[in-house]
Amino acid sequence: MTDRTAPDDLPRIERVVAEYGEPELGIGVAAPRLSWSRSGGAEQTAYEVRLRPASGDVSTVRVAGGGQVFQPWPFPELRSRERVEVEVRAEAGGAWSHWSEPLVVEAGLLRPQDVTARFISPRHVGGLDDGAVALVRHLDLAGPVASARLYITAHGVYDAWIGGRRVGDHQLAPGWTAYASRLRYQTFDVTPHLRDGGPTQLAVGLGNGWYRGQLTWNLRRDHYGDRLALLAQLEITYADGRQETVVTDDAWRAGATGVLADDLYDGQRTDLRLPLVPSVAASGPVDVLEPDAARLVAPLGPPVREVATVPARAVSTSPSGAQLLDFGQNVVGWVRLRVTGSPGQEVTVRHAEVLEDGELGVRPLRAAKATDTYVLSGGPELLEPRYTFHGFRYAEVSGVSVEASDAEAVVVSSDLRRTGWFECSEPDLERLHENVVWGMRGNFVDVPTDCPQRDERLGWTGDIQVFAPTAAFLFDVGGFLGSWLRDLAAEQRPDGGVPFVVPDVVYEHIGGPRPGDPPHSPPAGWADAAVHVPWTLYQRYGDTGVLERQYDSMRAWVEKARSLAGDSLLWDTGFQFGDWLDPDAPPDDAAAAKADPAVVATAYLARSAHLLALTASVLGRDDDAARYESLAADVVRAFGKAYVAADGTVRSDCQTVYALAIAWDLLETPEQRAGAGRRLAALVQAADFHVSTGFLGTPLVLDALCRAGRADLAHAMVLTRTAPSWLYAVTMGATTIWERWDSMLPDGSINPGEMTSFNHYAYGAVADWLHRCVAGLAPAAPGYREVAVRPLVTGQLTHASARHLSPYGPVAVSWRLDDDRFELSVEVPPGVTAHLDLPLADPYPDAVGPGSHRFTGRWRRP
Known part of the structure; x- marks a missing residue:
């Protein structure tokens, strides 16, 4: 039985954004792409964009077609500081929607020459062993103010105040980037702080932050420099039209504050008997530093906030x-x-x-x-x-x-926008999913870190490589990870090697090269973030721009990995993290995994070459597409010849190697595919449904079981409650994802291993499988323009649902099993097609379009 409720025939434009929706002011792109979602209406056949500049000369552009995600800017490029309003309407079913609410787009400082301020640094206070400082400038405004913008950044972290009133609500600004290449500045509308004119004071507090605080387990404090510094440019337009610019220069004064020490690892010591910003009576001189405006960039994603x-x-x-x-x-x-x-x-x-x-x-x-x-x-x-x-x-x-x-x-x-939710009939599984959300929230503090509490907190490439699909469902991370990928490219070695962490404050090879290896031997799975993360963002958001920006980085990494594999195409040299934190590894050797590191590394080479070929095809680089697809095929053949037996047995015979081989199509014959599936199932059953994978095998093992026709075993694994398993931590009271499967032992003691974090999202990559396979909601075309509705219903759960705010609008799947009766509802936004593969014995359509749909009937048992 099929029920359908038709959508409202009148199309409406909902959320309109420029680029990634951030920053709210001071966008760093002269021709920002536009995206919008719709509600109601048939298929879009055209759209119009209306521009209202400050001059009042309205212009409108009409474009044929159904595009509504990352559509090109149809007007002349914006100038620095230019502020415009944009409205969108769409034609669907022969009718035009109303115009959208106006979107304000204001450009930032788009050229280095727009920055006339200079970095200033306190001369006598704020040394490496001192506390936070205040930099102060007294202003005597020449009358009522019509508008004012503050452009600001720092070496360190800052909080700014005008007239005793805090500017903005950002925390730990300007954040952490590859400072030598990219330093973010922020733009604030400070008109309300200055509107009445008269005397006032601009005061900025500077703390160490990532720039000058301790970083890595070596506790080094001056990775980027030993001096705090501020760059600020306040641009004022008075009510009578006059303009004034106040910049950081030698007219500013410096003073010590009651923050006597501050560090991200160690914490802060504050003497409240001493003044804090903005109450500091600063009188000390500052030094004006050499200008370096070329590395200033506007943010791509949201700031850190409370x-x-x-x-x-x-x-x-x-x-x-x-x-x-x-x-x-x-x-x-x-x-x-x-x-x-x-x-x-x-x-x-x-x-x-x-x-x-x-x-x-x-x-x-x-x-x-x-x-x-x-x-x-x-x-x-x-x-x-x-x-x-x-x-x-x-x-x-x-x-x-x-x-x-x-x-x-x-x-x-x-402050990422939440976009994904999941529910099911098992409360512990729902708690696991909530733990994933909390773990992501706690580790997405400006960069995607591994953990937020110990002497590390670094942007490990391997962690985000496996977690990116989950992240992109739960929150809108397009700009956040797009910015991080620009840092990855900036930190990439000239030979294409990718650092272990981004921003790179480790520099040297952790494990030490083997004799004859190059000084820096980037490990598989970690360095492959250069390819996998951009591809994930394209798949989840339909963002070809991220592929274009990262293409050279992606290709450089694949070429580097190809060189490490040599003529054999078997990557069996150099240090590897491998299947990191395999549950059977000893506490003091997290890299000692069951999976042969050469098997893992070669599998990653094949996969990254294949993804690069797909990327080249999307970008119209047909020669590269053919070249890298050929490379991927050659690596698969070498992999099969060296590591796979005729019956599908894979070298080192453990869950991870079968997960890689099955999920990534590395098995060439039907006999090998069937045999590998049977062997993986046998290993899982022999382990009594316990997980036996580390960081690289865990995101793939459940998918591999499902592809092998054993979704029942995948469900049994995810529902197991004794260690090692996902739900073991839940039974022990966890509220985030742990770094180790047994970070806390059953007796309540802490695992003795050095790598023992209780907030570490890597194993939370399982949430992507919950969304796609348990609830049955998966993207089938970039940006969810098409979705696949395919819940794998085994009877071990009786209901599940997932909801996602896709680039085209909300899409949702909810199903329930009652004995042999199965019921599923799906919500499809305008512009999207849902392809159905349901466990129904009764007929149902292959696909449905926009609207609310409900299907009921007899459950087709797997």
Whole structure:
């Protein structure tokens, strides 16, 4: 039985964005692409874009066709600072929609010569061993202000204030990029701060941040430089039309603040008896540094903001007598604490993700102190740091007695728009999915880090390579990861090698090359992020621009990997992380996986060459497409000859090698494919449905089982509750994804391995399988222009649903199984076709178009 509710026949334009929807002001593209979603109406046959510049001369362009995602800018390029309004309407079914709400597009400083400010650095305060500083400029405005823009960035992290009022709500700006090549600046509308004219003050606080704080396990503090610095350009237009520009120069003054020390790893020490920005009476000189405006870039994605608060749930006393706050959720940010004390009284807040023997479990933090201290000025006070963040669920407070109502956890993250949700009949699986969301939120703090709490917090390429499909479903990461990929290309070696982490602060080869290997031997699966992440963004957002921007980087990496494999096309040299953190690896050797590293590396070479060929085809580079598809085929043949037996047995005979071979079509004969599928199933059954994969095998093992016709085994694996499994951590009370399958042992003790984070999203890549295969919602064409609705219903779950805000609008699938009766609903937005492959014994259509559709009938058992 099939029911259909027709969509509203009148098309409506919903969300319109330029490029990635960020920044709100100061876009860094002169010809931003436009995207919109629609509700109601038939297939779009044309659209119009209307431009309203400041001059009032309205112009309209009509374009035939159904395009509505990343459509080219149809007007002359924007000039620096130019502000326009854009409206869109669409024709569908012979009728035109109403015009959309106006979208304001304001260009930033598009040329280096637009920047007249210079970096300034305090001369006598703010040294490497000093605390945060304030840089101050007094202004005497020449009358009422009509508009004002502040363009600002820093070496370090900043917070800006005008007239004692904070500018914006960004945290830890300007963020972390490959500073030598790319330094973001931000644009703020500060008209409300200046509107009345008269005297005022511009004050900016500078902390160490990523630029000058400790980074990596070596705790080096000056990866980028040993001086804090500020660049600011305030452009004022008065009500009478006059213009004035105030820039950072030698007229500014510097002063020390009550932030006596600040570090991302160690925390912040604050003396509240001393002034903080903007109250500092700065009088010290500054040095004007050499200009370097060519590396300034506008943001592509959203800033880090305070995105939530979590109230403390309880206060308890540890066996040692310590006072512990429990927030009930592992978060990333800091504690906001309300206290009353005496002048000079000291309050200390220490952080940890877990408890061990009733005390803070700080061993996983390694050398990071994760401690904030405050010297009180007396009376009621609100304590929170400005220039640090922590990963924690628990906080130990000493120096003052507190109640749960006195504390809340401030959650900070890149302010990404949520786009994906999942539900099912198993509460523990829903909790697992929620843990993935929290883990992503906590690790997407300006860069996609591995963990947010210990002396690391780096943009490991392997982690995001496996997690990108999940990330792109849950949140809109097009601009966020697009920016990170530009940093990857900037940090890429001249020979095409890709760093382990981006931004690159590791530099050297971690494992040490074998004799005869080049000094830097990038590992498979990690360096392959250069190819896999851009392809994922294209698949999920329909963004050919990211492929165009990254193509040279993608090709350079494949050529580098090809050279490492040599004439044999078998990549069996150099250090490999391999199937990192295989659950059978010893605690002190995370790279000691069951999967042969050469098998893994060669499989990645084949896959990346294939994805590069597809990319070249999309971009119309037909010669490259043929060349790299031929390379991929040659690698597959070499892989099969060296590593695969006639019966499908793959060298090292473990879950990961079969997952790679099956999921990526590396098996050439039907006998090998069938045999490999049977062997993978046998290994899973022999393991009693436990996971036996590390970082690289885990995202593929369930898909491989499904392709082998054993979706029942895939469901059994994901529903297993003893270690190693996804749900083991849930049964142990986890609220984020763990780095190890058993970061906490069954007795409640912490795994002794060095790599023991309790917020590490890599294994959360399983959520992509939940979306595509359990709920049955998958992209079938770039940007979800077509979707595949194919839930793999085995009877082990009785209902599941997924909803995604695709570039074309909301798409959703929900199904329910009641004995032998199956029911499914699907919501399809305008412009999208859904292809159906349902477990129904009764007839149903192959595809449906926009609207709400419902299918019911007898369940076709697998």
